[in-house]
Structure formats: C-alpha cells, structure tokens
Amino acid sequence: MQELAFKYKKAYMIVFKFGGASVQDAERVRSAERILRLHTGQKIMVVISAMGKTTNALEEVAVAFFKGNRQEALDLFHAVRDNHLEMASRLLLKELPAARERLSSFFTEVEWLLHDRPVRGYDYYYDQIVCIGELLSTAIVHAYLKEQGHLAEWMDVRDIIRTDDHFRDAGIDWTVTAQQTASGVLPLFRTVDIVVTQGFIGSTDENESTTLGREGSDYSAAVFANLLDAENLTIWKDVEGVMSADPKLVPEAVRISELDYSEIIEMAYYGAQVIHPKTIKPLQNKKIKLLVKCFSDPSLPGTVIHEQRPSGLPPIIVWKHAQALLHLHSKDFSFVGEQPMAKLYGILDKLKLKPNLIQSGAVSVQLCLDEHPEKIDRLCLSAADIFDVEVEKGLSLLTIRHYSEDVIQRHAGGRNRILSQQTPETVQMLFRK
Numbered sequence: 001m002q003e004l005a006f007k008y009k010k011a012y013m014i015v016f017k018f019g020g021a022s023v024q025d026a027e028r029v030r031s032a033e034r035i036l037r038l039h040t041g042q043k044i045m046v047v048i049s050a051m052g053k054t055t056n057a058l059e060e061v062a063v064a065f066f067k068g069n070r071q072e073a074l075d076l077f078h079a080v081r082d083n084h085l086e087m088a089s090r091l092l093l094k095e096l097p098a099a100r101e102r103l104s105s106f107f108t109e110v111e112w113l114l115h116d117r118p119v120r121g122y123d124y125y126y127d128q129i130v131c132i133g134e135l136l137s138t139a140i141v142h143a144y145l146k147e148q149g150h151l152a153e154w155m156d157v158r159d160i161i162r163t164d165d166h167f168r169d170a171g172i173d174w175t176v177t178a179q180q181t182a183s184g185v186l187p188l189f190r191t192v193d194i195v196v197t198q199g200f201i202g203s204t205d206e207n208e209s210t211t212l213g214r215e216g217s218d219y220s221a222a223v224f225a226n227l228l229d230a231e232n233l234t235i236w237k238d239v240e241g242v243m244s245a246d247p248k249l250v251p252e253a254v255r256i257s258e259l260d261y262s263e264i265i266e267m268a269y270y271g272a273q274v275i276h277p278k279t280i281k282p283l284q285n286k287k288i289k290l291l292v293k294c295f296s297d298p299s300l301p302g303t304v305i306h307e308q309r310p311s312g313l314p315p316i317i318v319w320k321h322a323q324a325l326l327h328l329h330s331k332d333f334s335f336v337g338e339q340p341m342a343k344l345y346g347i348l349d350k351l352k353l354k355p356n357l358i359q360s361g362a363v364s365v366q367l368c369l370d371e372h373p374e375k376i377d378r379l380c381l382s383a384a385d386i387f388d389v390e391v392e393k394g395l396s397l398l399t400i401r402h403y404s405e406d407v408i409q410r411h412a413g414g415r416n417r418i419l420s421q422q423t424p425e426t427v428q429m430l431f432r433k
C-alpha cells in the first residue's frame with residue numbers, strides 16, 4: 001500500500017467533478033467523455049452529481065412517500081426511472097445490458113422501500129431515496145466510458161465515504177474514510193485509469209445511505225482530492241470560470257483568472273453562487289489547486305484557486321434579493337447586552353438561520369436574512385420574548401468586495417439605501433425597491 005500510494009501521488013492523480021448540468025443529457029455525457037479523452041494517460045477520479053434536476057425529482061418522491069401517498073411516490077419514481085433508462089439506451093450499445101442490470105438493482109432498492117410504510121424520520125427516508133440519483137448517473141456515465149474504450153471502474157462511494165447518521169447533512173468520518181480510500185480506491189487505479197463515483201452521498205457504519213447537504217458533490221470531490229493527495233481538482237461548470245458577478249444580473253461581470261482560497265470562501269459567505277463553501281478546507285489543508293473550468297469549451301483558461309493571494313482582484317459584486325430585515329428593539333430601553341444577544345444567537349442556531357448582515361446599537365439590533373417565510377415567522381415569534389419586533393420584507397442586499405467609491409456609485413447610486421456596513425475590504429448595502 002505504501003508503495004502504491006507513493007506511485008500515484010501528486011503528478012499522477014487528478015480529480016474531476018461534473019455537476020448535474022454537465023451530465024443532464026446524452027450530448028453532455030458525450031462532451032464529458034471528450035474532456036476525459038483529452039486527459040488520457042492520467043489517473044483520474046471522476047466525481048459526478050445526479051443528472052439535471054433528478055435530485056429535485058427524488059425529493060418529491062421522498063415527500064410523497066413520507067405523506068403516505070404510495071402510488072404518487074411510485075409514479076414520480078417511475079418517471080425518474082424511465083428518464084434514466086432512456087438515457088442509457090441513447091448512449092449505450094454493447095454496455096447496455098450490464099448498465100441496465102446495475103440500474104435495475106437501484107430501482108428495486110427504492111421500489112422496495114416505497115412499498116413500506118414510513119416508521120422513521122423524514123430525513124432518513126430522504127437520504128435513502130435521494131442518494132439513488134448519483135448512483136444512477138454514475139452507472140450510465142461509467143458504462144458510456146467503457147463503451148468508448150476507456151479503462152474505467154465504477155465505485156459505490158458508500159463503501160468508502162463513512163459518515164455519521166446526521167441524515168441530510170451528514171458529517172464525514174475522516175479516519176475511516178481515509179482508511180477505506182487507501183484500501184478501496186487506490187488499488188483500483190492499478191488496473192484502470194478512471195474511477196467513476198458519486199458525489200454528495202456516503203454511508204453510516206450501519207450501511208444506511210446519507211447525503212452531505214444539497215450541492216454537496218463539490219465537497220465530495222475535495223475530500224477525495226485531499227485523501228488521494230491529488231495534484232489538483234477540476235470542477236467543470238457551465239460558466240467560463242469564477243465570475244466577478246452573476247452575468248445575468250451584472251452585464252460587466254468578468255472572469256477572474258486567479259483567486260486565493262480565502263477569497264473564494266468570502267465570496268461564498270456573501271452569497272456568490274460559486275462553489276460549495278465546505279469544498280475549500282480539504283484542499284487548503286494540502287494546498288491542492290482548485291481549477292474551475294468551462295465544460296462547453298475546455299480550451300478556455302478558467303479560474304485557478306490556490307494559496308497565494310493574487311494582486312489586484314477586480315470588484316466582486318453579489319446581489320441577494322428577497323431579503324427580510326428584522327428590527328429588534330429592547331423592551332423598556334435597556335441596553336442590548338450579552339444575554340439577549342446570546343439568546344438571539346441561540347434562536348438563530350436552532351432555526352438554522354444565518355443572518356447576511358447584523359448591525360447592533362445600544363438599544364436595538366437589526367438583522368438581514370434570506371426571506372424564508374416560515375422560518376422568519378418562527379424567528380419573529382421567538383424573538384418577541386426578548387425584543388419588540390418589526391419586520392420588513394422584499395429588500396435587496398448588495399455586497400461589493402474590493403470596492404471603490406466609483407464602483408459603489410455605479411451599482412448603488414440612485415437607489416433607496418436603508419442600511420450599510422463597511423470594512424476596508426467589503427461594503428454591504430440594503431435597498432428598498
């Protein structure tokens with residue numbers, strides 16, 4: 001094992017992650033194969049998400065099942081099944097029977113479960129059902145790679161990634177996962193060049209499936225990059241690379257060619273839809289480069305994310321709409337000290353709410369949060385024990401990193417600003433329509 005780990009270290013092993021959009025139809029699966037062909041000669045761990053909107057569709061299956069609507073759940077699931085069968089027959093010829101067999105075993109797994117009655121919590125069933133999306137997509141992609149002559153192996157990641165039983169938001173057991181990677185993944189590369197596996201899912205020590213949180217495939221890929229000491233991780237995306245703003249909202253958005261780990265974490269924190277925030281740490285720990293590359297044109301340079309901070313980052317602009325602002329006033333004009341604040345944080349933690357902005361004064365606190373209707377109502381209700389509460393909805397939050405007065409003027413000028421907060425690096429402004 002020692003020798004093997006050494007042999008495939010650095011310079012050899014790379015990790016690719018293809019998201020749901022990159023495998024949503026047969027044409028895209030063909031493009032993914034072409035990308036892999038461009039990297040012939042390298043050992044590649046390929047981590048894949050569920051196809052297109054499959055995860056959302058499976059969530060609906062889980063909801064229907066849990067409500068006790070068995071027939072509805074089965075019908076919804078059969079639509080997912082048929083999609084995948086159709087995709088398989090579009091892509092495969094020689095490998096079709098083997099692929100069908102593998103797919104069928106997963107269909108059966110879910111159908112059995114759907115014939116039962118729910119006796120455990122929703123999150124448990126969610127994970128047992130939703131994890132199938134990744135198992136199906138990887139089975140198809142793997143069969144297609146074989147059909148195209150690649151030396152590729154399919155791997156059930158649930159045999160490798162060990163998690164706790166915090167269903168829907170499972171935490172990875174790094175020790176067991178590292179051991180299982182060494183004994184279960186590395187040897188595969190002795191005989192094949194490509195190992196295809198699932199993002200987003202794992203398993204408990206009791207063989208129950210788990211998921212790592214929505215959009216968690218980036219994180220899975222980073223875990224493998226770390227444990228395999230990969231030379232780099234490439235996330236293949238629909239965009240040119242990491243952009244300075246969402247091009248749909250800000251026409252002057254540009255591609256950023258180089259970023260450091262902390263900047264990308266900051267961007268995700270302020271709401272830029274770039275990469276799952278958990279992805280960075282496993283990479284940073286081993287200084288593994290993250291490349292964000294354009295799926296539809298792999299010749300484009302994309303974005304490199306690494307340790308060194310590049311000089312002269314462009315202004316980064318993040319718009320978040322549908323924001324709620326809570327004004328919390330202390331009852332009877334007493335100071336808002338540690339105790340009420342601690343209670344407030346306790347409530348936020350319990351509701352799993354993360355404020356996008358907090359501003360506190362002597363007798364009041366203001367919180368800006370995503371407008372999650374039901375959670376905001378519960379927050380207001382709980383906070384009313386400590387504060388007088390007012391809430392305003394329908395607001396927009398603008399965050400600019402590396403700002404200049406000029407940039408602020410251009411994006412915020414003439415708007416109805418009701419709150420702002422500024423550090424040397426970041427300015428945040430909240431607007432009423």
Ligand code: ASP
Nearest residue numbers: 049055200214215216217
């Ligand atoms: N398929 C999962 C989701 O849609 C995981 C991922 O795509 O990263 O959230």
Ligand code: MG
Nearest residue numbers: 019020049215
């Ligand atoms: Mg996805």
